[in-house]
Amino acid sequence: MTELELDVFLRTYTPVERRLEDCDKLDDKEAIQQEYFGLHSDFLDEALFIPPGQDISFSVHTRFSPVNSHRHSFIELIYIYSGECRQTINNNKVSMKKGELCILDMNTFHSIEDTGKDDIIINCLMRKSYFDWAFLSRLSGNDIFSSFLTQAIYENKHSNDYIIIHSGDNDKISRIMNAILCEYFDKQPCSDEIINSYMVILFAEMLRMYKGDVNEKNYSALKNTKFTDIIHFLQENYKTATLEATARHFNFNANYLGKILKKITGSTFMDLIHQIRLSQACILLRNSEVSVQTIANQVGYENINFFYRIFKRKFNCTPAEYRRTRQ
Secondary structure, eight states: OOHHHHHHHHHSOOHHHHHHHTOOOHHHHHHHHHHHHOOOOSEEOHHHHSOTTOSEEEEEOOOSSOEEEEEESSEEEEEEEESEEEEEETTEEEEEETTOEEEEOTTOOEEEOOOOTTOEEEEEEEOGGGSOHHHHTTSGGGTHHHHHHIIIIISOOGGGSEEEEOOTTOHHHHHHHHHHHHHHHSOOTTHHHHHHHHHHHHHHHHHHHHHHHHHHHHTTTTTTOOHHHHHHHHHHHTTTOOHHHHHHHTTOOHHHHHHHHHHHHSSOHHHHHHHHHHHHHHHHHHHOOOOHHHHHHHTTOSOHHHHHHHHHHHHSSOHHHHHHHHO
């Protein structure tokens, strides 16, 4: 499938869209949707929307009818291929334009306003299991992006229930998405492998833009210090870094820096350090035969019992069990 063929495919009306376009009454539109999709609950289960044996699926949002507030058991990535999308997410009005992306956490309530013929919205539905550590480890050393997804998806913090990526002017995003959609809607040999590879590239590009947004929004709060400079410092010094030493390095008061990091990331300073240490431990567990004791020491934990406790709390398994299932 070429990009031109993809465009024709996405713009072609489905049977339900042909009926909805000619319908003026909201009650009639809802009845048509029930007839075609049979949805009677505000909770959408992944078993109904993601095919068995798959961790990711794509669909085109049905035009000409609003979608009532709902939540789902999967992670949703919304991409605006054409036109715009007006949503309400956790009671917040959110407008998205062509080329922009939104990640919705599980159990996040959102609704979508009525859409027109040029409003082509792509829904990418992903099971939580799609974001395994093999996926995450391919992104920026597995640290910043691990923190990004951990807070936005795994930890279910209220302040991170959704994330908007302002990618409307990013041609790379549109090219990557077009390539993914061409592969998905016209499956060829190795399409799944190609899609998964493109998804890593897509999330890496999203990470770049997310880091830029974080820096721009928090530049003044950090007294003209880039947030990513602090994260880079922690990556380089995670074995021994303390809040006080980090604050001295960037000429901050320690309490002030701790509060700002909490505000920006949703995590305390030590939470960030543990995330980086544990991500490094996971890489060593997957790719070496080094003992767990040695790995704990190498990533900054002198107390092996504390390492076991914090590792199991994070991954719901012991380091040895993690190694057996990931190698």
